[in-house]
Amino acid sequence: MIAAKDKITPAQLTILVIQAQIGVSILFLPSSVESIAGNDAWISVILAGITSLLLIVIIWGLSRRFPALTLFEYLPMLLGKVLGKIVHVVYASMFILECSFLLVEFGDVMRDWVFSNTPGWVILSLMLLTSLYMIRENIRLIARFFVLTFGLIFVLILIATYAYRDADLMYILPINQVSLPGVFKAMMQSMDSLYGFEILFFCYPYVQGKSKGILKATIFGNIFSTLVYTFMVFTCLIVFSPEELKVIPQPVLYMVKTLSFTIFERADLYFLTIWTLVVITSVMAYLFMSAKTVSALFGKKQHAGTAPYVALVILCISLYPHDQDMINKMKYIVGILTGVSLIALPLILLCISYLRKIKGKEQAEA
Amino acid sequence: MGFFSQIFSNNRHVGKSAARKSRVAPIEKNVEAALQNNISYVDQALFHTEDLVSRPINYLSEQGCLLYLNSVCDPDKIQEVILKPLLKAQGVNPERDITANLVEKHTNLEPVIDLMIRGYAVLFLEGREECYAIQVVFLNNRAVVEPANEKSIQGAHDGFIESMQVNLQLVRKQINSRNLVVRQYTLGKMTKTDASIVYLNDLASPELVKEIERRITSINADNLMNGYLVLEYMEDKSLSPFPQILQTERPDRVAGNLLEGRVALLMEGTPAALIMPVSFFVFYQSPDDYNSRSLAGSFIRLLRLFSFFIAIMLPAYYIAVVSFHYEVIPMELFYQIKGSVEKIPYPPILEALFMELTIELLREAGMRLPAPIGQSIGIVGGLVIGDAVVRVGLVSYPMIIVVALTGIASFVVPSHEMSYSVRLLRFPMMIAAALLGFIGIVFSFTFMMVHLCKLESFGTPYFAPAAPMRLKDWKDAVVRFPFWKLNERPIDPQPQKLVQETRAKEERGDDRG
Numbered sequence: 001m002i003a004a005k006d007k008i009t010p011a012q013l014t015i016l017v018i019q020a021q022i023g024v025s026i027l028f029l030p031s032s033v034e035s036i037a038g039n040d041a042w043i044s045v046i047l048a049g050i051t052s053l054l055l056i057v058i059i060w061g062l063s064r065r066f067p068a069l070t071l072f073e074y075l076p077m078l079l080g081k082v083l084g085k086i087v088h089v090v091y092a093s094m095f096i097l098e099c100s101f102l103l104v105e106f107g108d109v110m111r112d113w114v115f116s117n118t119p120g121w122v123i124l125s126l127m128l129l130t131s132l133y134m135i136r137e138n139i140r141l142i143a144r145f146f147v148l149t150f151g152l153i154f155v156l157i158l159i160a161t162y163a164y165r166d167a168d169l170m171y172i173l174p175i176n177q178v179s180l181p182g183v184f185k186a187m188m189q190s191m192d193s194l195y196g197f198e199i200l201f202f203c204y205p206y207v208q209g210k211s212k213g214i215l216k217a218t219i220f221g222n223i224f225s226t227l228v229y230t231f232m233v234f235t236c237l238i239v240f241s242p243e244e245l246k247v248i249p250q251p252v253l254y255m256v257k258t259l260s261f262t263i264f265e266r267a268d269l270y271f272l273t274i275w276t277l278v279v280i281t282s283v284m285a286y287l288f289m290s291a292k293t294v295s296a297l298f299g300k301k302q303h304a305g306t307a308p309y310v311a312l313v314i315l316c317i318s319l320y321p322h323d324q325d326m327i328n329k330m331k332y333i334v335g336i337l338t339g340v341s342l343i344a345l346p347l348i349l350l351c352i353s354y355l356r357k358i359k360g361k362e363q364a365e366a
Numbered sequence: 367m368g369f370f371s372q373i374f375s376n377n378r379h380v381g382k383s384a385a386r387k388s389r390v391a392p393i394e395k396n397v398e399a400a401l402q403n404n405i406s407y408v409d410q411a412l413f414h415t416e417d418l419v420s421r422p423i424n425y426l427s428e429q430g431c432l433l434y435l436n437s438v439c440d441p442d443k444i445q446e447v448i449l450k451p452l453l454k455a456q457g458v459n460p461e462r463d464i465t466a467n468l469v470e471k472h473t474n475l476e477p478v479i480d481l482m483i484r485g486y487a488v489l490f491l492e493g494r495e496e497c498y499a500i501q502v503v504f505l506n507n508r509a510v511v512e513p514a515n516e517k518s519i520q521g522a523h524d525g526f527i528e529s530m531q532v533n534l535q536l537v538r539k540q541i542n543s544r545n546l547v548v549r550q551y552t553l554g555k556m557t558k559t560d561a562s563i564v565y566l567n568d569l570a571s572p573e574l575v576k577e578i579e580r581r582i583t584s585i586n587a588d589n590l591m592n593g594y595l596v597l598e599y600m601e602d603k604s605l606s607p608f609p610q611i612l613q614t615e616r617p618d619r620v621a622g623n624l625l626e627g628r629v630a631l632l633m634e635g636t637p638a639a640l641i642m643p644v645s646f647f648v649f650y651q652s653p654d655d656y657n658s659r660s661l662a663g664s665f666i667r668l669l670r671l672f673s674f675f676i677a678i679m680l681p682a683y684y685i686a687v688v689s690f691h692y693e694v695i696p697m698e699l700f701y702q703i704k705g706s707v708e709k710i711p712y713p714p715i716l717e718a719l720f721m722e723l724t725i726e727l728l729r730e731a732g733m734r735l736p737a738p739i740g741q742s743i744g745i746v747g748g749l750v751i752g753d754a755v756v757r758v759g760l761v762s763y764p765m766i767i768v769v770a771l772t773g774i775a776s777f778v779v780p781s782h783e784m785s786y787s788v789r790l791l792r793f794p795m796m797i798a799a800a801l802l803g804f805i806g807i808v809f810s811f812t813f814m815m816v817h818l819c820k821l822e823s824f825g826t827p828y829f830a831p832a833a834p835m836r837l838k839d840w841k842d843a844v845v846r847f848p849f850w851k852l853n854e855r856p857i858d859p860q861p862q863k864l865v866q867e868t869r870a871k872e873e874r875g876d877d878r879g
Contacts, residue, residue, distance in 0.1 A: 012834075114690075114805060123802070126809050134816045144833035145819040266693045273804040280812055 005140075007208045010217035012143040016203060016285070017221030019146040020196030022153060022228055023282030024105045026275065027250040029193050029229055030236035034245045037186030038178045039171060042234045044186035049226025051187065052194045056218050058346045059197070063204035064211045065353050066360030071201040072296035074360060078352050085297075087345060092293045094337040096314055098195065099286035101334045103127065103318035104327060106279050113253060113272060121319055127283055128311045135288040136304040139206050142288060146281055152274050153228065159271050160235055163255045167238040192335060193229060197222055198342055199285055202292055287311060395475040401431055401492040404475065408433055408488070411479050425452055425460055425491055434487035440504040444487060448500055460489060460498055468501035480558075507532055513615035513637070515782055521657035525615045530560055530634040533617075537564060537630070537639075540621035545569070551582055553633075554590030560634040561596070564620075569627040571860040577824055578629055578642060593636035600631075600642070602822055607791055609649070609783035610823040612641040618653045627861025643824035645858050647831070647843040650674070652780035655846050664845035671844060673775040677788045678814075680775070681718050682799035682807050684768045688714045690803030706762040715800035717761045721769040722796075724751060726789070729773075830858035 033041040066074040076084035107120040236251040257268040295306035417437040423430045447466040455463040472478045485503025513525035526533045545567040553561045585599045601610045620639045631640040655663035728747035732740040755761045779785045798806035821828035831839035839856045841847040854864045
């Protein structure tokens with residue numbers, strides 16, 4: 001049973017989900033989606049948001065049947081010991097790889113935009129150290145920090161809004177220029193940015209209130225992040241011409257770079273600074289999930305002891321790829337792993353739970 | 367590990383061992399009938415200390431002796447309340463005849479000796495197996511004046527002094543409620559200092575009071591002379607840069623905090639009250655905010671909170687800009703700054719450290735010197751060094767501006783303790799900025815924020831109402847809304863009653879807005 005003082009409110013859950021979802025890809029998403037779906041990219045992002053809603057419902061449906069347990073406590077109940085451990089390992093590697101990939105992309109941006117000569121491990125290990133300092137605590141304190149830094153996302157939006165000065169709505173016309181398969185392919189691409197809602201697996205038992213409220217909170221968070229992503233993609237689409245978008249990897253930064261305010265220049269540096277904080281919260285979320293998963297794998301109740309080792313592994317993995325080719329390979333692996341463990345596995349687990357009628361004990365409602 | 371945990375546990379043993387030690391049976395020594403035996407016992411118990419005075423005295427037909435320590439007793443009072451009344455005495459009971467306000471009859475000598483140290487005179491009478499302890503303590507209180515480091519422009523001008531009794535009276539004068547409770551303790555195995563916690567019985571949460579009581583009683587140390595020592599034993603994290611207990615010398619500030627359900631600790635010899643638990647924002651509230659109108663109060667408070675960011679971030683920001691991100695400076699300003707910075711042979715971090723340390727030196731020197739010289743040190747240091755250092759080419763002009771602004775901003779905090787933490791915190795920020803520019807600032811800032819989120823003061827969140835976020839409480843933490851809008855107390859000290867007023871303005875009847 002979880003004590004009332006360890007619980008978080010549904011509003012905190014919403015922000016946890018948003019902060020886990022919005023991270024590095026706010027910079028990458030526009031160009032990566034545009035390269036597939038052209039000026040219909042924004043539709044793909046919205047479609048991806050709808051898809052992730054479905055996935056949230058699946059995860060929620062699964063968690064609802066075990067209201068007092070986290071994923072790794074009921075995995076053996078559903079799959080048996082051996083298979084449960086295997087799936088557990090899949091999840092652990094997925095979280096660790098996803099966190100590493102986040103860091104790889106972050107390190108890339110830092111190298112390209114701010115510190116071209118600073119070795120990557122310096123910045124990445126600082127990032128992990130800062131995150132480590134936070135995630136050794138329980139979910140409640142983490143939620144407090146996420147709420148505190150939530151406002152910064154609006155600052156990012158505000159800076160980007162300034163770019164509407166140079167916008168031209170004609171760029172997104174005609175709608176449905178690319179074929180439907182292209183839009184769907186781009187949707188799969190943008191799904192990568194919307195992962196993060198899986199934090200529900202870890203939070204569910206800790207949230208106050210009824211399960212419907214939890215679903216609502218998560219869905220609200222997901223809708224918010226989808227809108228932010230769509231806004232960013234849409235802004236980039238109407239600010240840059242399709243030809244320009246093909247050659248620039250981080251269009252958002254190029255977009256804010258040209259903005260000039262009278263009291264300061266180079267808004268992209270401020271944008272990057274705030275974006276770093278937004279990325280830190282994502283890294284925290286993923287590091288937390290990785291640490292929780294790994295510590296559960298070794299049968300430990302507390303994750304604080306395992307967290308430094310997990311961070312070390314993540315650091316090593318994230319320093320490994322050193323060219324675009326390897327990064328793409330890594331992206332491919334991460335894509336498969338997340339697809340398996342966030343789309344296929346929850347669905348299978350839900351089916352097993354319903355078919356074999358395995359259910360956790362009802363949590364006594366206060 | 368045991369060694370380290372002992373170091374870091376702040377001597378804060380959990381009750382048991384302390385209690386066990388103090389449970390050594392007290393020595394019993396009954397008052398004897400023979401006068402001389404009693405006198406020599408006291409004399410020996412005090413190791414023939416030479417401020418012990420024994421004055422022979424007659425009580426009607428009985429022979430007696432008055433014993434006291436002349437260093438702590440008031441000779442006028444002895445004359446007035448003991449000697450004169452005894453001369454005119456008629457009855458047989460000295461307790462009745464002596465006119466002092468505190469007279470205790472004792473049959474055991476040991477507690478009497480402890481009382482003597484605290485300013486009691488003891489009367490022994492030949493043939494009686496009892497003695498009388500009479501309070502004649504020499505009170506040498508300074509006047510109740512405005513505290514020098516917490517001045518207010520509008521509002522009360524009284525401040526705490528070194529006497530706990532006077533301080534308690536000052537607090538009681540503010541809150542005439544029967545719910546105001548005083549609990550007394552004696553702290554320090556050697557110093558035996560009086561301390562008392564004050565709280566409102568119907569407001570302060572019982573768990574909080576219990577926790578504070580537990581922490582006070584489980585300190586096991588010889589020297590607990592004053593509140594500043596006790597503070598460190600009681601804090602949650604002594605190594606955190608942020609103070610978790612508020613010290614204040616103002617009775618109105620104490621009263622205001624008591625009314626929010628917090629607890630104050632007063633100690634003999636300490637001209638300040640320690641208020642716990644406090645949140646970060648309490649350090650940025652000053653009674654002045656409440657004594658001026660709400661718009662002005664809000665403006666000043668926002669300015670103060672803003673000054674927190676200036677004080678810790680401005681030098682770091684400047685260093686980052688000059689050494690990494692000079693692109694962010696607008697073109698017209700760029701040439702000005704470039705012209706000034708270019709001639710300096712040292713990296714900006716050294717410039718900044720040099721200037722910041724100079725300012726700290728000046729401050730410290732000005733504080734230690736008597737007031738008139740202190741001021742001239744400020745002028746000599748500020749003007750002469752500031753000007754010469756630029757002419758010589760050690761420091762650039764913009765850096766002087768930055769350092770001066772930072773210095774001013776760090777003195778705005780209405781609490782001395784928080785001012786220290788702000789001044790300390792900017793050094794790690796500056797180093798981070800010198801190493802990694804904006805990104806370094808972000809990392810160190812995040813570190814600080816995480817620390818603030820994790821910190822707790824007596825089980826209550828330290829960074830409330832920002833984390834956990836409760837926008838309702840921002841009305842009195844970040845700005846100051848009009849009083850009739852502040853219907854609820856802040857939630858972080860977990861008061862028993864949240865509502866502090868209901869429909870305060872509507873009932874006035876004449877309001878239309």
